[in-house]
Amino acid sequence: MSQGVTQLSVVEKLNSASDAEGMLQVVSEFIDTEGIFVFGEILESKRMQENKQSAAYQLLELFAFGTFQDYEKNKNSLPNLTDAQTRKLQKLTVASLAAQHKVLSYQMLQDNLGIDNIRHLENLIIDCIYENVIKAKLDQQGKQIIVEFAIGRDLQDGDLENMIDTLTQWQANSETLLETIQQQKTFIRAEHDAIQAMKDQSARINQQTADTSQQVPNQ
Structure with missing residues (x-):
């Protein structure tokens, strides 16, 4: 994992958290860590499994299995996301879409990511490619991306x-x-x-x- 973060260290921090707010802070920091796009093993830890109704569990579950649209539909019952977390969830959504479709139109991406500005969308896709979330070719003229590979997300x-x-x-x-x-x-x-x-x-x-x-x- 990036920046010295290990699954063991995250689990230890969760076990040391004194209350639900402390657990949420640990989970939020874990999600913020650059280069981390898999969350299932932390979600399966004993402390998390014992607190399935907590905000920490719901937030981590969203990033393990969910998409940006899932957040939009359920945001009233979920913790607020930081800008960095929103962007990471959008990248994970791109990974999910890329696993299902070889060709992704800009319109499909905009609809699923809540991004109206084409330039912002292209910047996100470029970040996804740079961070190896997907391997794809950006077809600006055709307003689409051609997918070659997408990272695997956690399995439900x-x-x-x-x-x-x-x-x-x-x-x-x-x-x-x-x-x-x-x-x-x-x-x-x-x-x-x-x-x-x-x-x-x-x-x-x-x-x-x-x-x-x-x-x-x-x-």
Whole structure:
């Protein structure tokens, strides 16, 4: 983890916190740490599991599994976010979207991130790329980004089954694609053989015609 922060040190601070406010401060500082985008293991710690109704748990759960839209819908029941935390949640939202879509339009990103200004959006995407949240190409002319990679976020209950279903569907689609390609190869090969056979037959006819012409005596 960045800046000397370790999971053990965070858990120790949580265990040492005297009240819910102290826990919230520890969690808030942890979220603020640059380069940290995975929160599930801290969320699963004993102290957090014993305080699921606390603001600290709800805040950490948001960053582990949620998106900016989740925060907007439930902000009245969640702790207020700092500007840095808002930006990190937006980056995590980009990661979630990039994991689902190979091409992300500016409009889709703006709708999900609550960013109206195009320049601000592009700056956020550039930060995501620089911090390895995603690997993508920025297509300013087409107003979209082409995704190559996105970091994996924390898994909720049921996510593993969904991933297995997705991979199973991907495998089925791949097998169908391979079968289609094989059929196309077979068709192309058969068409090539037919054309070659026609060429060979034409060559034989031409040769036979030439031979016949040579056998005809001059008048």
